[in-house]
Amino acid sequence: MKKHTDAGKNIVLDIRGQICPACLMITLRELNSNKDKLKNEKARLVVKTDHRDATRTIPGAASAMGYSVSVLQRDRYYEITLEYGK
Amino acid sequence: MSGLEKIGKTDPRLGNEKLKRYIRDKVNHLLSVMGTKPLGREELDDNTLLELDPIGIIALSFEQILEHQKETNRRLTVAKDQLQAVFDTVGVCISIIDEDMRIVNCNEKQKELLVSVNTEVIGKHCYEIYCGKDSPSLDCPAVETLATGRPVFIREVKKKNRHFQIVTSPMKDAEGQVTGAIEVSMDVTEKKKVEELMRQAEKLTAIGLLAGGIAHELNNPLGNILGYATLLLKDGESALGAGQREKLEIIVEQAKKGSEIIRGLLDFSRQSVPAFQNILINDIIRKTVRTLQNRLACQGIKLDTALAEGLTVRADPRKIELVFLNLILNSIQAFEGMDRKGKAISVRAAREGDLIQVKIADNGPGIPEDILPNIFDPFFTTKPVGKGAGLGLSICSGVVREHKGSIHATSEPGEGTEFTVCLPAPAGVKGRNGKEDICSGSL
Missing domain, CATH: 1.10.287 (Helix Hairpins)
Incomplete structure (x- = not known):
């Protein structure tokens, strides 16, 4: 797992190689620990995963928590962007 | 589990099989609540499981879900209140009915115009509450909408003595099945009157x-x-x-x-030009009554007056006299052929805001409801041939309109008729004495 914050205040979480439900656990842990930043500073959590199931489980849970979700298919992985509210 | 790099130390709880099983069971249960599959041992080994604290993660996630639900509920409540306010204050009647034509909801305008006071409407049949019937009428638009699933527009329908334009639209479920109808009714009674x-x-x-x-x-x-x-x-x-x-x-x-x-x-046809001047309306009324004094006496009719003093109008006295003469004559003629005691006509004059209102009422036979709308039509008469040209009331109507006033009649068959003439009071003129004391009299 790799994690960094990019220039645009995005928290980028690279969990390629992980499978569900570990992907979901790790994403939820990031959503919890960065709650204030995501809600108050309009930061976004960008999750990079190559596990197809994660494109279903992460959006489902994140939506219930009030995050808007977009999923992009990149070359050999998926990019799931979570943004509070919107 | 590879990739969770920071978890490298051996957890002291690792030997507690019961605890590990408990954690794994609880995590899997919570994951199933969240709609995802259980953790496999190959995904998360026991050591990582204890270090990662998935129960804690899911608990915090549920806290966020709860916060979001609370915020969503608050927004929904605000939206519902706003929608209810629009629903109730919109100028049309709205009613929602189910497939059995039972009322699910209706707005305040609908209750005001079509529901009797203190009547509970929810769950009752719409035709019973709104139309006063035991079953829906054949041309009921809601019946057609429920049957066909299509909107229906009715140009005009009469309910509870008012005229409505109605549009019914279907409500459908996810499968496209009709589950009810929304009926929107616009009250066009006043519009019809103006037309x-x-x-x-x-x-x-x-x-x-x-x-x-x-x-x-x-x-x-x-x-x-x-x-x-x-x-x-x-x-x-x-x-x-x-x-x-x-x-x-x-x-x-x-x-x-x-x-x-x-x-x-x-x-x-108002081809004689009116000579407007400020006049005291009571002078005209008294002059008219004097003119008819003998006729009233001959027919045994008692005429009472209740006239507020100092009522000034800007009018042509000859034409206004003609109006009162015609109206009182009309009342006198209404008694002809009537064998009854206590024949009475009353003439009342008073100020109503910016208007001077003169009411001439009799306790004669009254005018049937079906001909009441026609009485101001020229050449309309109920008198025998040769007894009247049917111009009296139409002349009154023409003269009053020429004076920027209005005239209307109300009648109860068997009880009598009342004509009300309203004339605008000239601005700033209060009357001879500046007072409006009531002065009563009778003949």
Whole structure:
């Protein structure tokens, strides 16, 4: 797992190689620990995963928590962007 | 589990199999609640499981879910309140009914116009509450919408003495099945009245033009007939036989009657220019009553007056007198052929805001509801042929409109009729004494 914050205040979480439900656990842990930043500073959590199931489980849970979700298919992985509210 | 790099130390709880099983079971249960599959041992080994604390993660996630739900509920409540306010204050009646035609909801306007006070409507049949019927009528738009799933528009329908335009739209479930209908009704009663008034005004204008033209054409020859017949009566006083004299007198009498009708037609078509001046309305009323004093006495009719003093209007006194004369005569004539005691007419005058209101009421036979809308039409009469031209009330209507006023009648068959004439009070004029004390009297 790799994690960094990019220039645009995005928290980028690279969990390629992980499978569900570990992907979901790790994403939820990031959503919890960065709650204030995501809600108050309009930061976004960008999750990079190559596990197809994660494109279903992460959006489902994140939506219930009030995050808007977009999923992009990149070359050999998926990019799931979570943004509070919107 | 590879990739969770920071978890490298051996957890002291690792030997507690019961605890590990408990954590794994609880995590899997919570994951199933979140709609995802259980953790496999190959995904998360026991050591990582204890270090990662998935129960804690899911608990915090549930806290966020709960916060989001609370915020969503708050927003929904605000939106619902706003929608309810729009629902209730919108100027049309809205009712939602289910497939059995039972009322699910209706707005305040619907209750105000179509529901009796203190009536519980939810769950009742709409035709019972809104239409006062035991079953839906054949042309009910809601029946058609529920049957066809299509919107239906009805140009006009009468419910509870009011006129409505109705649109019904279907409500459908996810499968497209009709589950109910929304009925939106617009009250067009006032609009209809205005349209009727406009139609009446157009008709009166057309008839007025026609009548005025004919009256002018007939006035001269009729004047000649009357003049020559009167001359013959005078000149041939000695030479005329009794039969000839009688026939000439009939000619004079009929010519005079014809002149009266023509004068009425000219008044109706308002071809005589009104001479406006500030006048005290009571002076006109009293003068009119004096004129009719004998006739009232002969027919045993009691006339009461209740006149607020100092009521000034800007009017043509001759024309306004004609209005009151016609209205009181109308009441007197209503008693003809009526064998009853206590025949009474009342004349009341008062100020109502910026208007001077004169009410002339009788306890005569009243006017049937079906002909009440026509009484101000020219040539409309219920009197026998030769007894009236049907111009009196239409002249009144024309004169009052010429004075920027209004006239209307209310009647209860068997109870009597009341005419109300409203004339604008001139701005800043209070009256002779600046007072409006009621002065009563009777004949």
